[in-house]
Amino acid sequence: MEDDRVKLTEKQKQARRSRSIAIALVLAALVILFYVVTIVKMGPDVLTRPL
Amino acid sequence: MSLAERHEMMTGQDATWEGGMGSVGDYIALLKPRVMSLVIFTAFVGMMLAPGQLHPVLAGVGLLCIAIGAGASGALNMWYDADIDRIMSRTKKRPIPAGKITPDEALVFGLTLSLGSVLTLGLVVNWFTGAFLAFTILFYVVIYTMWLKRSTPQNIVIGGAAGAFPPIIGWAAVTGNVSLESLILFLIIFMWTPPHFWALALFKSGDYRAAGIPMMPVVAGESSTRTQILAYAVILAPIVVSPYLLGFAGPVYGGVSSALSAVFVALAFNVWRKREGDAARKAAIRLFSYSILYLFLIFALLLGENLLTRMV
Incomplete structure (x- = not known):
């Protein structure tokens, strides 16, 4: 079967790579952000409350 | 273009795609960083002036959400206005007219950031503030960009409200409500916007005329615009001084x-x-040029005086 998917140019691949790195950094920052916000809003005992 | 047509185009013999060219810098440009900096600053002043306390981490996240929400509005504005941005010298180098980002990419980027910033602000700070940010984005994109901008010379008068909401949002992040003081901060930016933009429109009227945007100098003429600029400046002056008259700013602010x-x-x-x-x-x-410095100094004074009062 012939491959009819979109073929990216080198320039598009380079741009995608830089965007992917930026998205990864933003996601990592968001993980840290929500972790810190959880501690600030709910206190350090957030995991020791009764079920 | 329908999805079927787009699929057909993308799966043609060459199978090339015009999208995916945008760099990280191009996406940052979509957020209108200069406008964003003013939004962050005025929202921060609103937060600092508000009575009550907000944990610094939550305040920081709140400011980040307000900034991202403002940036998202900018991206949605550029998505909708790509046709006229191509014509005007001031805007033709923006990422969409420059061919670096497709309108679809800008739309998805803007919607994603809008949703993310509103939900995060609601969850982290309070839902009143989150709803206010959502209203501000909608106001800027739907009321100003889609409706007023191309239909009335009062576009930036009414639409200017969107740019004036940030200090109210900052204030609401701390107090959970809107008060007279935050409305005064809103009014300062709201009344400052027409003379600021009309001064720009006076020396860029050719651009606006070519793009068919009914800015005041294009529709009512330059003479009427000059009179209106002066009228707004005269009305703005007592509003700017009113924080001192109402007692939430000190004599230094009053004088300067x-x-x-x-x-x-x-x-x-x-x-x-x-x-x-x-x-x-x-x-x-x-x-x-002075209008930008003027607004910055007014808010910097309010902030500086407030910080000094807290320290003493």
Whole structure:
């Protein structure tokens, strides 16, 4: 079967790579952000409350 | 273009795609960073002036959400206005007219950031503030960009409200409500917007005319615009001084803001007086440049005085 998917140019691949790195950094920052916000809003005992 | 047509285009013999060219910098440009910086600053002043306390981490996240929400509005504005941005010299280098980002990419980027910033602000700070940010984004994109901008010379008068909401949002992040003080901060930016933009429109009226945007100088003429600029400047002055008169700013603010406002009125008068040639153009550019400094100094004064009072 012939491959009819979109073929990216080198320039598009380079741009995608830089965007992917930026998205990864933003996601990592968001993980840290929500972790810190959880501690600030709910206190350090957030995991020791009764079920 | 329908999805089927788009699929057909993308799966044609060459199978090339015009999208995916945008760099990280292009996406940052979509957020209108300069406008964003003013939004962050005025929202921060609103937060600092508000009575009550907000944990610094939550305040920081709140500011980040307000900034991202403002950026998202900018991206959605560029998505919708790509056709006229192509025509105007001031905007033709923006990522969409420059062919670096497709309108679809800008739309998805703007919607994603809007949703993310509103939900995060609601969850982290409070839902009133989150709803207010959502309203601000909708106001800027739907009321201003889609409706008013191309239909009335009052576009930036009414649409200016969107740019004036950030201090109210900052204030609401701390108190959970809207008060007279935050409304005054809103009014300062709201009444400042018309003379600021009309000064720009005076020396860029050719651009707006070519793009078919009914800015005041294009529709009502330059003479009427100059009179309106002066009228707004005169009305703005007492509003700028009112934080002192109402007791939520001190005498230093009262004195300096009066002097700054007097300069603003004088420059507006100069625009009204000089109507021909290079002198008229220079007067408009001078008013436009000073208007940015003026608004910054007003809010910086409010902030500085508040910080000093807290420390003493």
